[in-house]
Amino acid sequence: MKEVTRIAAIIIQNKSLLLVKGADKYKEYWTPGGKVKEGESDLDCLQRELSEEINVKVVSSKFFGEYVSPSAYDAGVIYRSRAYLAEIEGKIVPGNEIKGFVWMSRKEFDSNKYPLIPATRDRLVPDLIKKGLF
Template sequence: MKAIEIVAGVIRDAGGRVLTVRKRGTSAFMLPGGKREAGESDITALSRELGEEIGCDLITADHLGTFDAPAANEPETRVYGSIYLAVVAGEAVAKAEIEELLWIDPKSPPSVRLAPLLERQVLPRLTAA
């Protein structure tokens, strides 16, 4: 089984909803973020990915945890995600490979396909408090 390591951000609005993104040509919504480039720290990679994908600047990031689950878009692949509670500046817009943005209520997510890492690992931690 292949493995992918990513870094992603939990961005919340004033009402507590979580920003999710759907990449072009896929059906699952996931947290914004992506793979680190060579030599990048988590924070550097997260900052770059948020700028590229949603046009926002990373202000702060607090580590929520590192989780794993089956990859949403690659068969026979497991994703390992370093997830951060992120505060950003700017209005999120779909850029680069992002086709759609969707704000979801973590306590009652909509009936759309969510990435397993988000659905099985991150949302339960956000609603446990």
């Protein structure tokens, strides 16, 4: 199995969680972020990915947790995702890799309004709820 390190941004505003949806082959939403480049720190990756994906700047971040799970799209790939609570500035404008975004409320999560990748649906969001953040 190939392991890939991914940095994820947990962005919560007005009690809603920011989720993005990738290009055409992707059906589910996930937290913004992406793969760490060689020699890149987590925070440098977080800033680069949020700039590329949604055209915003990270103004603060705090480590939240690490999640290991199989890729929802690539057989034989395991993602090691390090998630950071992030504060951002700037207007969200999806980049080329992103088809769209939503601000998901707790009610929308509970009613399964948006399809989420399993790691977000089954682990990340429940952890946010347990810690009283969502």
